[in-house]
Amino acid sequence: MVRRGGRRAALVxxxxxxxxxxxxxxxxxxxGQAIGPWWTILLLVLDSIIGAWLIKREGRRAWQALQARLQxxxxxxxxxxxxxxxxxxxxxxxxxxxxxDILGILLILPITRPLFRGLLTSYAVNRITIRTGPGTRTSPGTPPQGDVVRGEVVDPE
Structure with a gap:
């Protein structure tokens, strides 16, 4: 029997x-047929140069925002x-x-990034959800249901 997650991984x-x-x-x-092979190659090179510049700029901005938030x-x-x-x-x-390249630019641009941020956040929340029993799902930090035995862990030395 193949798990649902295994099918998803195989599809990806x-x-x-x-x-x-x-x-x-x-x-x-x-x-290439529309603009010619040399123009296609030039467009790919130009696309790579613009992409590298954009990655550097937005990566630096993301890093500075992360540091400011941590401070x-x-x-x-x-x-x-x-x-x-x-x-x-x-x-x-x-x-x-x-x-x-188009997908990469859409992920990097600050104008389109919020859409993908929402998708990433919902994916992460779904992945963090823990299956606690048949048919039940809870998130981390949710108190357990049912009988709870409180105790103390003693480390034998």
């Missing part, structure tokens, strides 16, 4: 290693999510092709 791997390369090749061929003693949830999105966007920018 299939999309990443089969569908995405086919899609990237298709888009590269279409762009005030507050939980840097938003800043951590932004950092993760910039790093993930940078990883997409390293992959050759227009589709992953």
């Amino acid at each position: 791997l299939f999309l990443a290693f089969v569908v995405m390369p086919i899609l990237e090749i298709f888009v590269l061929i279409q762009v 005030t003693g507050q939980m840097p949830a938003r800043e951590l999510a932004d950092g993760v999105l910039v790093v993930l966007g940078g990883a997409f920018m390293l992959s050759p092709g227009f589709v992953t």
Whole structure:
């Protein structure tokens, strides 16, 4: 019996290693036929240069925001999510092709990042939820239900 999480992982791997390369090749061929091979190569190089500059700029901003939040003693949830999105966007920018570059730029841009931050936050909350029994789900910090035996741990020395 395959677990639900195993199916999800298999689907993600299939999309990443089969569908995405086919899609990237298709888009590269279409762009190459529309504007020519040399312009396509130039566009890919220009895309990489702009992406590297954007990653550096937004990564620095995310790092400074994280440090400022930590200095005030507050939980840097938003800043951590932004950092993760910039790093993930940078990883997409390293992959050759227009589709992953567009996705990477969307993850990095401060205008579109809040949308992805919301998706990342909801994903993280769903992953943190702990299954405590058949059909029940609770979050960490929720007091246990049912019989609770209070005690003390004694370390034998």
